[in-house]
Each structure stands twice: as structure tokens, then as C-alpha cells.
Amino acid sequence: MSPGALATTSDTLTWLAVVSYVVAATLFGLEFAYRTRWFGVAGLTVTVAGLAANVGAAVTRGLAVHRVPWGNMYEFSIIVGIITVTGFLVWLTRRPEIRPLGMFVLLPAVLAMALGGLVFRVPAGPLVPALNSRWIVIHVAAAITGSSVLCLAAVFSILYLVKERLERRQRPPAPPLVAGAARTADRVEVDQAVARHGSVWSRLPSADTLDHLAYRTTAFGFPIWTFAIIAGAIWAQAAWGRYWGWDPKETWSFISWTVFAAYLHARATAGWRGRRAAWLSIVGLATLLFNFYAVNTVIVGLHSYGGQ
């Protein structure tokens, strides 16, 4: 195929992957809401098909441009989809019971890819000279993997906060209904609503499990992120003659690193375990998103290749 045809194929496959993920997320959502196994199995099948399309999109893009397919924000977004979904599938093989969480993992992946496709899409093209180095393979691959995995961890932290809140509310047994006690119809209705509302969310795995998932995922992503920063520093040393220069991108990756380091410490500190740690993980997610979206587009720096 010609580079043009390959690039078109890549774009088509990207959208095919996005659509598959949306369908799969819906199926997982149905499994989550109705506890019907069939939905989950169908969701899993569609996810795998979507992943195949996603990988195909990256490969054809790479073939079209004769380089690694992670040279700009659009391509980065495609790879984010691959890593996040693969990460989730790997978790699934070890803990099949988290399958209904698929919805919460796929939706962010879809958002990232759709945003990449709608806002940052650029035609297939070569790289500017500054990016022409074999370090792009290592540094950017590690950055995508690390940030996707850490985002996944933050998703688990968000779910943990939801479930933990629910468990905390349910823990003290409701005061027994005393005969003759004045309970207005309104309050009964509210209580029933809370119970109903809780009944869907209570299907989340236990707060402990979610906390553990978040921690293990962070523990996996953090060394990769550390490596990405080190690889970036080596590249910066080779390209710009300084391994660290507080360029906005460098600064924000350091901020993310610090916040996730704080999370890891918080998990081992009395009074910080649990909710506060989870909030740190969410702050970490915010810094990663800011680094990718805002720093590439709004803040001027050496890493402003994004839109090209």
C-alpha cells in the first residue's frame, strides 16, 4: 500500500477502535448494572477486537510515516488507547472479578483517543530534526506507558473513593425503626433512594480491593514514569546539552513524579492511607493531563511539537 492509503487505513482503524471501545464500555456498563455475565463476555470480545483495530491503527501509521508512530499528540493518543486497554486486560487475566470495571477504564481511553482524533489530528508526516533520534522510541514509549498506567491507577483511586464512601455510610447499621417513631414519608423515600442508588455502586469491588488495585497499578507505573524521565534527561543531554532545564514539560513531569511519590509514601503513613492517598493519586492524574494537554498547547517550551 502507498503511504497515503496506509495513513487513511490508520485513521479508519482508529475510529473503528474508538467505536468498539464505546460499544464495549456500554456492554461492561450493562454487566455492571444488571450483573449479566453475558454482557461482560460480549464486552470483553468487543474490547479485544477494538484493541486489534487500535494496534492496527498504530502499525499502519508507523508504516505510513516510516518511523515509530508516536511523534505527535494524535499518535500519542492512539498509543494511550493501546496501553490503557492492554493494561486492563492484563489485570483481568489475574483478577477476572474486576471485569465490570471495564466501563471505567475504557471511557477515559475513548475520551483520550477521541480528543486526539478530533482536536490534535495531523496528517501523517515526518518529524522535525530535533525529534530525530532513537531516544524517541524509548523515551516517548516509556512516557506513554507510564502515564497511561498511572492514569489507570487514578481511575481505580476514584472508584475506591466512591466505594469507600459507600461502605463508610453503610457501616454503622441504620438505627432500627422504632414503632411509632415519626418518620416522614419524605425521609423514607430518601432512604430508599439512597439504598437503590447504593445498590448499583455497591457492586464495585470492595474498597480494599480497589485500593490495592490502585496501589499495584501505581507501583507498576511509577518506575516506568521514573525511567521515562531519566530517558528524557539522557536525550536532552544528547540533543540540547543539558539533561535538565526546567522546561515546562520537564517541570510538569517532575511534578507528577513528586505527587505519585507522595502517594506511595502516603500509603505507608498513618493518617494518610486510604482517602488522602487516593486524592493524591487523583491530583497526580490532573498533573499528567495538564502536562499532556495544556503544556503541549498553551505553554511555550521546547516540547511544543504537539500540534505539528
Added chain:
Amino acid sequence: MAVELRPPTARPDRKGGGRPGLADTLRQAWREYRSMRTALVLLVVLAAASILGSLFPQDGLSPQRVDQYFADHPALAPVLERLGLFDVFGSAWYMAIYLALLGALVACLVPRTRALVRVLRSRPPRGGDLSRYRTRASFTTPAAPGEAMAAAHRVLRRSRYRLAGHEGGELAGEKGFLREAASMLFHVSLLVLLVGLAYGKGYGYRGQAAIVEGETWANARVGYDSFSPGRFFGAGNLAPFQLRLDDFSNSFYPNNTPREFASHVTALDLDGRRLQAQRVAPNRPMTVDGVRIFQSDYGYVPVVRVTDAKGRELLAPQEVLTLRDPATEWSTGAVKVTNATPQVGLELTMFTGLVTAPDCPGGAPFCNDPRLIRPVLVVLAYQGDLQADRAQSVFTLDRSRLRPLGDRPVLLVPGQSRKLANGMTVSFTDLKQYSVLTLARDPGVPVVAVAAGLLLLGLIPSLYVTRRRVWVRAAPDGAGGTRVELAGLALQGKPAFEAELARLAEQVQRGTLNAVMDRAAAEETRP
């Protein structure tokens, strides 16, 4: 991270319920300072402080944008500068935060090291009442208690437990010290990395030099267009060498985005002897005498000659350094003819490939092809007072006391000469390129590199190795067999530990059965 490894903290001794003394308060403050909570808070504060450094333009990164900020916010900017917000990462308060963090790190590492050494020297302790542990396993086996203990010994050894036999038939095992050791390696590496960084910053330097094709440039302070030495760098420490730019080349993709630019550089010693030669391009630096040389930027150097109406030379062929706009690839510069009366200034715009309407996108009257296919020099002439005695940019004219000379620009291609409105002749005699090279020396790099490697090496086990303690006891069950009890304590990775202990128990059980069968086999074969 393993809280249990800390030395037992003695509570301050309050005598008679009186108020704690100053020493107690200090001791308490010291304990608080080296606690994980302090480290945590300082990490968060450091992250928040770093955000400021990315929100405000930084002096070290883009001084022009700081100047712009001063122009845009004349009232606010001086206040912000006072607060160090234009040099966050060099400011006293930022340094205070990370020094506090480093101090807390050292304060935490010292007792941790002592505790680790102590634990490594001591034997795994007794388990006490095994029934109080949450993770337990037990089974009965026909083997004798001694055989069961031997099997447990083998299984735990194979699983890399440090073992100690205690009185009363108890085996205690402990593993996972690599976690704490690796965590300490990580933290020490972080310290070393920062020391290396500070050392390199203090004793290194960084500078930029523009060299025109064919010229030789000497590595001396005056040769640099910008130079930022470290605090302890003596300018006399510049390595004695010269650089000659033999050739510069650049190319573009068909869609006019830059493909590559490279300088062919020869390094010479001060006597002009050739040391080495290399093609320096982005991501392809050259190293001369410990100095790394990088390709940064490039530009065009039209050579311009000016003669008066009688043909007398007012300006000998001069290489005019121009500023290149990377977006359009056209360059601007200025020529100042000070010995003409009145003085004459020329504003130059150099196109690499001048294209005129209708071949330009968006209906523009003219545009530029970035490839050097049709260089054109557009000259706008002015006359009057150049005010050359005042400090001013070499790239622009101060037009406050100049008036236009002639009503239209003069266009020149290389080799061409044209008359200006006052009879003077401008010649575009030659076109060269210049290359901007960044020269940097950072003696801290090896230290930082090794520290970063060790940091990564320590990080993974510090997250993945899990500390465990296991106790095994075997006692006759009163029916001719043996009851074996296992109990364990996991400091990390608790959810997986239940299965892990069950697996250990299973292996021990299999071991005891094998022992029984071996014994039976041995008895059978005995004559």
C-alpha cells in the same frame, strides 16, 4: 517504608506530669521532622512550588518572555520578581523547600540504616501465640515432628527465608530485607544525584557561539554570544581549542518542514593543528576536550558592499549576520554605513526563495520557499543619524532620526549591484550561512548518570519485594502423627499472602509425606 524497622521511639519522659522541657520539645520536633508525614508534606509543597515555575516565564529559560511580562504588567512584575517568581528554581524559598526535604531524608535514613543493620544481625524472633495471627495454616501428617521440622526448614530455605530454630520446636523465618535495602539505595541515589547536579551546575558552563562558514572561532569568553558560567567556574578554565565551520547544510521535506541541518566542524588546537572533525547535527553532538558541542540554530550571512556615487568604497564587503524567523525562513538584518554623509542605514530582508502571488497560499502578495533556491535580498534604505554611538542591536536600525531614502525597496540577487536614490551603490557580493553552536561542560554528568541508574535499580525491589515472617511448629497430635502449624505476618502485599502461606504449608506437607515414604522404602530395603 517499613515502619516496623524503625528503632522503638521512647516517649519523652514526663516527670510528675509537669510540662515537657525544652529538650523534650526539641526531641519531639526532630522525630516529627524525620517522620514520613513531614516528607510527604514537603513533597506536596515541592510539587506545588514547581507549578509556579511553569506558570511564570523563567529568566533562565526565556528571558525575552520575562521582558515581555514586565512590559505587559509593569505594576505586578517587579513584585513577582521580588518574590523570585521569574527564577523559581533558583530562588531561596524553592531551595529552602528542597533542602528541608533532603534534610528530612538524611534524618530518616540514618536511623533506618542502623535499624536495618540491627535487624540483619539479629535472628528472626519467636512467634509467640500462633493463634493470634490472621494468616495461618495447619495440617496433620504421619511423619515425626523432627521430620516435619526438617521439611519445613527445606521449604522455607528454598523460598529464601532467613531461618532460626527456637526452643520448643519452633522455626522462625523472615525474608524481604531487600525491600528496605533497595529503598535506601533509591533514597541515597536521589541524594547523590542532587549533589552531582549541584556540582555540575557550579563547576560547569554553557554558552552559544555563532560561526560563519569558513571562519575559525577561538574558545574564549569574548567569542561567546551568550555565556552562563556556574558559580565556581573560572573563565580561565575554558579548554584551549578553536573550531572551524567548514560547511553548513540544511534540507527540507517536500512539505517545507525542516528535515535536517548540520555543521561540518573541525576542531583545532591553538596552533591550528587539526584535532578532530565531525558533522554536528541535532542529536549528534561533538565532544572536544570535555566540552560538548551541539547544533542549536543557523542563519544566513549576506555579504554586502557599499560604494558612493564616485565608486569609492564606503563599506568593504561585510558579512551581515541576520536573524532567521524559523516559521517563514526569511531573515532580517541591518547595515550601518557610518562614514557616509549623511549616514545611511540599510534594512535587509533575506528570502531564501522569494515567491510572489499568485503562487502563495492565502492570497498573500509574496511568500518564501524555505529552500535556498532563489535567494533575494530586499534592501530598504534610510538616511540621517544612525546614533551609532549609542548601544543598539546589530540586527535592527534605530529609525528615530532616520528618514526613508527612495520610495521603494531595492531587490538584489547574489552578484548583483543596484543604485540607491542618493547615487550610492549596494552590492550583494556573496551569501554564506552561519551556524549557532551550543558549547557546554558539565562535570557532574557522570555522577548524575550513575546515581540515576542506581535510583532505578533500587526503585523496583523497593516496591515489589515484600517482607514476610513465618513461624512453623510441629507437635505430636496424640494419634501417632504430627500436627504442623504455620502462621505468618505480611508487612506488604497482604492480599496475596494467604495463598502464599497455604502454598508453603502444602509444600511442607508434601515434604513430610516424602520423608515418610523414604523412611518406609529404606526400612523395606533393609536386609
